[in-house]
Amino acid sequence: MNTISEEISVSGNTSGLSHVLQGGVDITHGPILYLDDITVSFDGFKALSKLTLTVEAGELRCVIGPNGAGKTTMMDVITGKTRPDEGSAYFGQTIDLARLTEPEIAHAGIGRKFQKPTVFENHTVFENLELAMKTDKRVWASLRARLSAEQLDRICKTLELIKLQGEAGRLAGLLSHGQKQWLEIGMLLMQEPRLLLLDEPVAGMTDEETERTAELFKSLAGERSVVVVEHDMEFIGSIASVVTVLHEGAVLAEGTMDAVKNDERVIEVYLGR
Amino acid sequence: MKLEELEMRYVPRIEPLFSGPGWMALGAFALVTLVVLPLLYLLPAADSALHVSSYTITLAGKIMCYCIVAMAMNLIWGYTGILSLGHGVFFALGGYAFGMYLMRQIGREGQYQSDLPDFMVFLDWKAFPWFWTGSEHFLWSATLVILAPGLLALAFGYFAFRSRIKGVYFSIITQAMTFAFMLLFFRNDTGFGGNNGFTDFKRVLGFPITAPSTRAAIFAMTALALIGVVFLTRYLIRSKVGRVLTAIRDSESRLMFSGYNPLGYKLFVWTLSAVLCGIAGALYVPQVGIINPSEMSPANSIEIAVWVAVGGRGSLIGPLLGAAVVNGAKSFFTQTFPEYWLFFLGLLFILVTLFLPRGVIGLLSPARWRRT
Numbered sequence: 001m002n003t004i005s006e007e008i009s010v011s012g013n014t015s016g017l018s019h020v021l022q023g024g025v026d027i028t029h030g031p032i033l034y035l036d037d038i039t040v041s042f043d044g045f046k047a048l049s050k051l052t053l054t055v056e057a058g059e060l061r062c063v064i065g066p067n068g069a070g071k072t073t074m075m076d077v078i079t080g081k082t083r084p085d086e087g088s089a090y091f092g093q094t095i096d097l098a099r100l101t102e103p104e105i106a107h108a109g110i111g112r113k114f115q116k117p118t119v120f121e122n123h124t125v126f127e128n129l130e131l132a133m134k135t136d137k138r139v140w141a142s143l144r145a146r147l148s149a150e151q152l153d154r155i156c157k158t159l160e161l162i163k164l165q166g167e168a169g170r171l172a173g174l175l176s177h178g179q180k181q182w183l184e185i186g187m188l189l190m191q192e193p194r195l196l197l198l199d200e201p202v203a204g205m206t207d208e209e210t211e212r213t214a215e216l217f218k219s220l221a222g223e224r225s226v227v228v229v230e231h232d233m234e235f236i237g238s239i240a241s242v243v244t245v246l247h248e249g250a251v252l253a254e255g256t257m258d259a260v261k262n263d264e265r266v267i268e269v270y271l272g273r
Numbered sequence: 274m275k276l277e278e279l280e281m282r283y284v285p286r287i288e289p290l291f292s293g294p295g296w297m298a299l300g301a302f303a304l305v306t307l308v309v310l311p312l313l314y315l316l317p318a319a320d321s322a323l324h325v326s327s328y329t330i331t332l333a334g335k336i337m338c339y340c341i342v343a344m345a346m347n348l349i350w351g352y353t354g355i356l357s358l359g360h361g362v363f364f365a366l367g368g369y370a371f372g373m374y375l376m377r378q379i380g381r382e383g384q385y386q387s388d389l390p391d392f393m394v395f396l397d398w399k400a401f402p403w404f405w406t407g408s409e410h411f412l413w414s415a416t417l418v419i420l421a422p423g424l425l426a427l428a429f430g431y432f433a434f435r436s437r438i439k440g441v442y443f444s445i446i447t448q449a450m451t452f453a454f455m456l457l458f459f460r461n462d463t464g465f466g467g468n469n470g471f472t473d474f475k476r477v478l479g480f481p482i483t484a485p486s487t488r489a490a491i492f493a494m495t496a497l498a499l500i501g502v503v504f505l506t507r508y509l510i511r512s513k514v515g516r517v518l519t520a521i522r523d524s525e526s527r528l529m530f531s532g533y534n535p536l537g538y539k540l541f542v543w544t545l546s547a548v549l550c551g552i553a554g555a556l557y558v559p560q561v562g563i564i565n566p567s568e569m570s571p572a573n574s575i576e577i578a579v580w581v582a583v584g585g586r587g588s589l590i591g592p593l594l595g596a597a598v599v600n601g602a603k604s605f606f607t608q609t610f611p612e613y614w615l616f617f618l619g620l621l622f623i624l625v626t627l628f629l630p631r632g633v634i635g636l637l638s639p640a641r642w643r644r645t
Contacts, residue, residue: 079530081526101529101534102526102529102530103529103530103532103533103534104534106529106530106531106532107532111530112530114526114527118524118526118527119524119527120519120520120523120524120527120528121523121524122519122523123516123519123520123523127516130513130516131513131516131517131520131528131531131533132531134532137531137532137533137534138534138537139514139537139538139541142512142513142514142517142538143512143513143514144512145512145513187531191531191532
């Protein structure tokens with residue numbers, strides 16, 4: 001079994017076309033994601049209230065917060081599912097996320113994993129990865145699409161990476177919960193995103209799977225930026241450099257896990273100790 | 274492990290267009306509908322035991338038209354998960370487009386011996402309305418058969434899908450659309466013969482329309498069209514487009530966040546489905562000899578959905594079986610116990626929904642459903 005980091009670097013290094021498609025994210029000034037004064041309200045309830053958050057390119061960031069703190073709404077804003085009432089969201093220096101649709105944002109290079117593992121249950125594991133793969137995703141291109149040897153290689157490498165090579169021909173709906181989580185992560189990697197948003201990626205995983213996932217995410221950071229929303233404190237402690245604590249739709253505290261753990265306000269609202 | 278080995282082991286084999294038995298079934302169907310039935314209809318004397326009657330040929334041709342409609346419905350509902358309750362309008366538009374040509378072929382042999390169709394003389398019109406221009410040309414009418422339902426579907430679909438109208442809301446507005454078109458076509462002033470529609474056809478391409486050889490030719494063309502639709506559906510579903518369509522059905526948001534814009538795919542399959550219905554309608558009219566606005570009634574469109582549900586949506590052959598079985602039963606019932614037909618249809622639908630969620634085809638081959 002090769003090391004994970006080796007495989008990632010292989011799967012990240014693909015044909016010239018995908019680099020052209022991926023181009024356009026300007027990170028010359030450092031940050032890959034700017035959220036500035038974002039406010040979102042649903043029927044008067046402020047899910048996000050003047051949220052300001054910056055993620056550096058190559059960073060692995062964890063976001064925690066009690067239920068209703070606005071974590072999922074933040075992801076919805078970044079991926080175009082929800083439009084902010086106020087404030088701006090930029091991907092790199094130049095891409096205004098508020099003006100793009102969900103598929104356009106995905107094409108620009110933001111991949112999202114849902115809280116509940118969401119895969120195409122009536123498709124095989126192989127087909128799930130094939131559908132997610134970065135390529136021309138318009139109708140006419142799909143009509144004529146044939147997998148090239150290079151694309152087959154990528155799918156096989158991802159299959160190995162997510163340890164589902166033995167399940168390639170199985171329907172995704174028949175996988176265990178943890179395997180579905182891995183498959184969804186594999187699908188994200190096939191998209192070759194610059195920024196990965198992961199909503200509770202280790203929910204329902206065994207300890208061993210969780211450990212492997214942490215290792216995988218750490219190896220991803222650097223080349224890609226990763227934002228993880230998680231409740232599992234141990235998991236966060238094992239991967240994060242910087243932790244952001246959300247509370248009532250705004251940033252309550254930000255810093256290393258240790259600093260955040262000892263912050264009075266955080267203890268009060270979240271850790272409850 | 275070496276990559277080559279991995280690929281050998283895990284990459285699914287590219288499926289053939291049809292399996293061996295599939296090709297044989299198709300071949301048998303082609304033999305029966307293209308050779309055996311037309312010959313048995315044309316050659317033996319009318320009192321021979323082998324003779325196939327005009328009634329049987331027309332009924333079988335009609336059912337094959339319905340089979341095409343069911344396949345079209347299956348594309349949008351079975352594979353893509355979008356339930357249309359307005360497919361009757363596309364069928365009828367195709368029928369009307371070709372019916373215009375058939376009306377022009379009557380020439381001066383109508384009741385009033387005018388160049389205009391009888392209903393226009395009756396309304397005291399002096400000239401053809403503008404949209405009848407060119408309808409005397411077969412090729413233009415054949416083009417209209419595709420354009421009329423296709424453009425309507427394209428425009429309707431664009432606005433509905435762009436606004437992300439889904440599920441039952443979409444079904445309701447398609448139902449409203451076919452109802453609105455039915456009311457429009459009922460009006461005499463619309464220029465399509467009002468509630469009588471078009472009938473009393475005499476010729477098609479100069480051949481007498483009721484002559485056995487003409488009937489046999491149209492029957493064979495319908496069979497060819499049906500076989501073509503089976504090939505097209507299978508090709509489409511086996512392509513990546515097919516996998517995207519079922520992904521829209523199963524998890525549209527996952528698909529969008531994977532970088533696909535469902536709008537293009539939905540519009541494509543929706544318009545294709547409408548065009549196939551239009552072609553079925555155009556083949557239906559010369560065989561049945563009439564087209565009127567009742568084809569656009571909401572109940573007709575719902576019946577199309579029932580065929581597909583009975584046969585098994587999301588399978589290649591299921592909807593075909595469904596259309597054939599339900600319509601076969603319909604012509605049997607309406608002859609022998611006409612008053613019980615609707616009860617039977619309702620009962621059938623309830624039983625299938627309760628006990629056969631995969632339709633009749635689910636009984637025959639569970640595996641086929643799994644893969645598609």
